[in-house]
Amino acid sequence: MSKTAKDQGNESSFMDKQITRRDVLKYTGIGGMGVLIGSSGLGCVLAMTDKWQKRSAKSANKNEIVPFHGKHQAGVVTPVQNNIYFVSMDVTASSKNELKQLFKDWTEAISHMTSGNPVGETSSNHYIPPKDTGEAMGLSPSNLTVTIGVGPSLFVKDGKDRFRLKNKQPKELVDLPKFPFDALEEEWSGGDVCIQACADDLQVAFHSVRNLVRIARGKATIRWAQTGFQRTKQADPKQGTPRNLFGFKDGTGNPDTTSKQEMNKHIWVQNGDGPNWLVNGTYLIVRRVQMHIEVWDRSTLKDQEDTFGRYRDSGAPLGKKKEFDSVDLDLKDENGNHVIPASAHVRLAKGNGKEIILRRSFSYTNGMDIKTGSFDAGLLFISFQRKPSKQFIPIQERLAKMDKLNEYTVHRGSAIFACLPGTTNGGYIGETLF
Amino acid sequence: MSKTAKDQGNESSFMDKQITRRDVLKYTGIGGMGVLIGSSGLGCVLAMTDKWQKRSAKSANKNEIVPFHGKHQAGVVTPVQNNIYFVSMDVTASSKNELKQLFKDWTEAISHMTSGNPVGETSSNHYIPPKDTGEAMGLSPSNLTVTIGVGPSLFVKDGKDRFRLKNKQPKELVDLPKFPFDALEEEWSGGDVCIQACADDLQVAFHSVRNLVRIARGKATIRWAQTGFQRTKQADPKQGTPRNLFGFKDGTGNPDTTSKQEMNKHIWVQNGDGPNWLVNGTYLIVRRVQMHIEVWDRSTLKDQEDTFGRYRDSGAPLGKKKEFDSVDLDLKDENGNHVIPASAHVRLAKGNGKEIILRRSFSYTNGMDIKTGSFDAGLLFISFQRKPSKQFIPIQERLAKMDKLNEYTVHRGSAIFACLPGTTNGGYIGETLF
DSSP, rough: OOOOOOHHHHHHEEEOOOHHHHHHHHTTTTHHHHHHHHOHHHHHHHHHHHHHHHHHHHHHHGGGGOOOOOOSOOOSOOOOOSSSEEEEEEESSSSSSHHHHHHHHHHHHHHHHHOOSSSSSSOTTSSSSSSSSSTTOOOOOOOEEEEEEEEEHHHHHHTOOOSSSGGGGOOOOOOOOOTTTTTOOGGGOSSEEEEEEEESSHHHHHHHHHHHHTTTTEEEEEEEEEEOOOOOOOTTTTOOOOOOOOOOBBOOOOOOOOOOOHHHHSOOOOOOOOOOGGTTTTTEEEEEEOOOOOHHTSHHHHHHHHTOOOOOOOBBBTSSTHHHHHTTTBBBBBSOOOOSOOOHEEEHTTTOOOOOOOEEOOEEEEEOTTTTTTTTEEEEEEEEESOOOGTTHHHHHHHHHHHHHGGGGGEEEEEEEOOOOOOTTOOOOOTTTE | OOOOOOHHHHHHHHHSOOOOOHHHHHHTTTTTHHHHHHHHHHHHHHHHHHHHHHHHHHHHOOOOOOOOOOOSSSSSOOOSSSSEEEEEEEEOOOSSSHHHHHHHHHHHHHHHHHHOOOSOOOOOTTTTTSSSSOOTTTTTOTTTTEEEEEEEHOOOBBBBBSSSOOGGGOOOOOOOOTTOOOOOGGGGGGGSSEEEEEEEHHHHHHHHHHHHHHHHHHHEEEEEEEEEOOOGGGGGGOOOOOOOOOOOOTTTOOOTTTOOOHHHHTTOOOOOOOGGGTTTEEEEEEEEEEEEHHHOOOOOOHHHHHHHTTTTTTOBBBTTSSSSSSTTOOOOOSOBBSSSOOTTTTHHHHHHSOOOOEEEOOOEEEEEOOTTEEEEEEHHHHHHOOGGTTTHHHHHHHHHHHHHGTTTTEEEEEEEEEOOOOTTTTOOTTTTTT
């Protein structure tokens, strides 16, 4: 098998024809195996195919599988996994049919991968590229969820109704307004579609995104991509609220994801909200928020706690004792001053308490920020909501204006996507839209 | 507590004096607490300090602690953790004494953090910056190891004997030669010192690096930094060899890290090897190898397996059945051709079998490569060896010339560091050098 490139080329041509499992059985029938084993490696093919299947079955620990099919997509009310791989893509497909096929292919691949199986069938043919890229082989499904969304630019881009979808664009699915102090960078903003892959194992999340990007070849290209993490939950038996890179708990004020009523009220798009195709879907807003952790680290604990309006250790609102104690914005100290300062993050985020969003954020760290020599680290803020205009936008308008946290953070990226409703076996994500 | 910046400034000056735990007890003695609770938050300080200590004690699961003190530094023969945060730094300290103090401070901080404790004592004073940045609070020690190394440029830079260490520079501690096809980038190469933090939880690894960088303020700055991951071992009960992003097992040919004899022979610097200060240390070589995964994914399985010289599924050498079956470079097929091709990675890496290195690599993914629109992903290759000139360098010279893998990879970063020997309680990392 020591061959020059030319020899290999010849062999490839010769062997290019599809070799099915039946062929292998045929060619390697009693006495036949010896002939082929050296020159093509087919001897090992059978062994490999069997092993792979056994391994997949074994690894498919039901406790680590989040069901893919359902009324809603997974990855929204799913308990937060350890890692995220978020990708925003630009669609290059030239027709609605191509786009539709992409979503069908994605759906099939996602249903396999979230069950802990390789993408598509494992071929016994060594002379084609493997369908699955292999790095998740033997790994647990790791609670993988893959959530697909569509951005405003999929409907209309540069004034053009690209896929005859213009009349289906929801009023809520428009670029976010520019908020004060936004420092958005094109390279971290926008996108026609998004893939949010979350798993307890980054290798499993990466594997899913990589295979979906591969399937999209010729139809969509990566626009931007960001990994994120939070503390490994296995290490924290209490399953407490994760801490962000400022050392504070993040997500305490979230609504109860186990309450259908709350989720229908605040998160899932309902009949009558807008286009019917999005009913049981939701809007995903993602903001890449860089944190100036070196500056933060030089501020006093009191300043930090006044900034969030919570105690760092317990996560309790200032003036209270426990993390989940209600936030009392009216509480005053003996001098008549608010215990929770006017510019505290929790005060501004809460507002009148009626704008409820579901936050599902991750920390990120991309090594060094070459521009500053500091850590390029921060929060990949992600929230889900039923009506951005009544939920995220008014909250962020308040925060952007006077949140004390603005001294330590800068919003570098932003995008909005409509997360499609879920699908059942036989259907596909996007079936209500296309 | 709703104050202007000016008010806060005044209050800070007033409160700047150190408040000890005893002060708190004094000020908050019976009847006193009510006075302070609103205006300074001191009421919660006591509760916090106690909780933090309890939590740290609880979280310090002995099973997830890798001992820091010892003859060698941890993080070399330690079983590979899930995540790495690798940082290369440029030293800006102006004297050897400053440098020495930095290594002492680092040693103390590392000994705390690897035990699952915060950096230094938790202060009850809210009016100073917290000593610990807090994001690892309540988390498991996660098998954190922190390994410190010194690069050639710490000894001599631009011809200058910066810290009167020139005569201590080992002959082996010199920049690696330029290998064919190297495409090294300054921003991913070199460094005066390195911090290799590995943990099963990226948040714990990040926390350690961030606090060490903070401690180094004014004495060293980040030069480059890279996170890495491998499959989460909890998910893989067999604790098999991790797979790289090409889907192949990586690290199969490693020497036995549990054998003192093998480690002394191949990894740890011995008496007589070079300067005495490095005895029981080792040389770390790091290469940031970008993988063109999109190209790889379009190649056939046969081509991929010929490239590595191993089967993808089992990890067995071509012609063999099991991962740990010995590599037989002489094996020929019925046509007289080598079963393991001449350009196969495993053949070139193995050579005559006498150059043994300990690989401890991680995959990385930094989102999109803006230059190409592809994934910026690959391998943060790390190896340890006793004598680079007799181990890594001859191997890499062979690989760089004709490894078939070169079609799919490009070396973008490179550095070499001498990892200092370990220390005992009361000593510090670097004590033999300074």
